[in-house]
Amino acid sequence: MAQLWGGRFEKETDELVYAFNASISFDKKLYKQDIAGSKVHARMLAKQGIITAEDEKAIQLGLDSILDDIEYGNIEITDEYEDIHSFVEANLTERIGEAGKKLHTGRSRNDQVALDMRMYTRDKVLETRGLIIQLLGTLDDLMEKHIETYMPGFTHLQKAQPVTLAHHLGAYFEMFKRDYQRLYDIFDRMNFCPLGAGALAGTTYPLDRKYTAKALGFYGPTLNSMDSVSDRDYLIEYLAAASTIMMHLSRFCEEIIIWNSNEYRYIEIDDAFSTGSSIMPQKKNPDIAELIRGKTGRVYGALMSLLTTMKGIPLAYNKDMQEDKELVFDAMDTVNGCLVLFNGMIKSIKFNKDIMAASAMNGFTNATDAADYLVGRGVPFRDAHGIIGRLVLYCIDKKCSLDELSLDELREISPKFDEGVYDAISLKTCVKRRLTMGAPGRRAMEEEILSCREFLKKAKEAENEINSFFNE
Numbered sequence: 001m002a003q004l005w006g007g008r009f010e011k012e013t014d015e016l017v018y019a020f021n022a023s024i025s026f027d028k029k030l031y032k033q034d035i036a037g038s039k040v041h042a043r044m045l046a047k048q049g050i051i052t053a054e055d056e057k058a059i060q061l062g063l064d065s066i067l068d069d070i071e072y073g074n075i076e077i078t079d080e081y082e083d084i085h086s087f088v089e090a091n092l093t094e095r096i097g098e099a100g101k102k103l104h105t106g107r108s109r110n111d112q113v114a115l116d117m118r119m120y121t122r123d124k125v126l127e128t129r130g131l132i133i134q135l136l137g138t139l140d141d142l143m144e145k146h147i148e149t150y151m152p153g154f155t156h157l158q159k160a161q162p163v164t165l166a167h168h169l170g171a172y173f174e175m176f177k178r179d180y181q182r183l184y185d186i187f188d189r190m191n192f193c194p195l196g197a198g199a200l201a202g203t204t205y206p207l208d209r210k211y212t213a214k215a216l217g218f219y220g221p222t223l224n225s226m227d228s229v230s231d232r233d234y235l236i237e238y239l240a241a242a243s244t245i246m247m248h249l250s251r252f253c254e255e256i257i258i259w260n261s262n263e264y265r266y267i268e269i270d271d272a273f274s275t276g277s278s279i280m281p282q283k284k285n286p287d288i289a290e291l292i293r294g295k296t297g298r299v300y301g302a303l304m305s306l307l308t309t310m311k312g313i314p315l316a317y318n319k320d321m322q323e324d325k326e327l328v329f330d331a332m333d334t335v336n337g338c339l340v341l342f343n344g345m346i347k348s349i350k351f352n353k354d355i356m357a358a359s360a361m362n363g364f365t366n367a368t369d370a371a372d373y374l375v376g377r378g379v380p381f382r383d384a385h386g387i388i389g390r391l392v393l394y395c396i397d398k399k400c401s402l403d404e405l406s407l408d409e410l411r412e413i414s415p416k417f418d419e420g421v422y423d424a425i426s427l428k429t430c431v432k433r434r435l436t437m438g439a440p441g442r443r444a445m446e447e448e449i450l451s452c453r454e455f456l457k458k459a460k461e462a463e464n465e466i467n468s469f470f471n472e
């Protein structure tokens with residue numbers, strides 16, 4: 001057991017208590033951020049004359065060597081330390097002696113962990129943003145290719161009106177676009193540095209908080225020191241955004257599962273993204289889509305869990321907050337992993353265009369257009385609705401589609417029909433004439449794709465800019 005705080009205790013910590021309290025098994029993920037934060041803190045302490053230049057030099061070399069040893073696998077971060085902060089400090093002191101003991105001057109683990117977690121989350125937010133942009137790129141390519149891939153649009157999972165695959169995918173483009181924007185906003189709000197808030201009330205040393213904030217890539221320091229050590233809003237915001245991404249992925253997966261079913265056969269998921277059955281030789285299952293749909297639950301769970309953890313915590317730091325890490329780490333890995341797999345899966349899907357078009361034909365998706373045709377010939381819409389309704393009933397009985405009826409059969413119900421009806425209710429015409437902004441008709445769709453492209457271009461520029469800022 002290696003702790004930073006033995007002084008005022010007369011007894012050893014109970015072993016169970018030690019294990020219950022320790023966080024190293026999961027906060028070891030933060031080693032890079034912890035070392036980077038410590039290096040900048042030490043540089044600032046020296047600059048402010050709080051520690052000597054020699055001590056600072058020893059600290060810097062010591063911290064660099066710890067980082068190298070971890071990265072090259074020369075040392076292991078073991079459970080013998082309480083948390084990552086204790087591990088780094090103890091290791092440093094072992095390496096450089098007395099100077100190591102000065103690193104924690106004017107700092108508390110409360111502002112330290114707040115800093116580490118923010119830096120870690122900041123990277124993950126950028127990673128998620130990058131993955132969403134890749135997915136938007138895939139959707140954009142597919143939209144371009146499928147402007148004339150007809151399919152039924154559904155409401156209540158009942159065929160409604162004909163649309164195109166490009167139009168259907170465009171709906172998801174909008175959802176993931178909002179997801180990107182949410183993460184963009186979150187980053188802007190969270191990129192402030194809590195280092196220097198101390199345990200809760202700042203310190204008596206003349207720290208330069210603006211300096212450390214800038215050196216660590218933040219827009220500036222956080223303000224109130226009590227809030228600085230106890231704010232976990234940015235994690236809740238991230239989890240809410242991650243939950244929404246998962247909800248979108250899950251809806252899409254649900255459709256992929258339906259489209260891939262034996263009854264629909266709109267698509268075929270690539271072998272590389274499917275699995276078989278141990279007993280039924282004919283099976284090819286959409287497990288990846290199902291797993292992504294399933295994993296949505298654990299991300300929602302993380303959000304609810306952290307909201308609940310935070311709801312009764314008085315100011316300022318309380319140990320409850322240590323519970324943020326495992327949940328958030330798991331949610332980050334889940335959402336980022338799902339985005340990668342989902343992108344790969346939809347890239348390799350084969351769309352059975354003929355089956356999709358036939359499906360749009362045989363479900364009376366052109367019934368509204370048939371009614372509109374009669375309206376064009378002077379029949380009031382309500383009457384036209386009734387006439388087409390009767391024709392649909394007749395077709396159901398005859399097991400055929402509206403355009404398979406002869407002109408005589410049509411005229412028997414309304415004399416207003418003539419030859420032009422067949423073109424008016426063909427799938428192509430039904431889609432082509434839907435030209436309101438955001439509709440599936442070619443011209444409207446091309447404009448939509450153009451503005452998607454414009455968005456993507458700007459988002460990519462923003463990502464390049466922020467990534468080159470952090471990799472400088």
Ligand code: ARG
Pocket residue numbers: 023027083109110113317319321322323
């Ligand atoms: N492991 C702790 C956490 O994750 C670090 C902060 C500990 N601070 C304290 N006062 N015990 O929250």
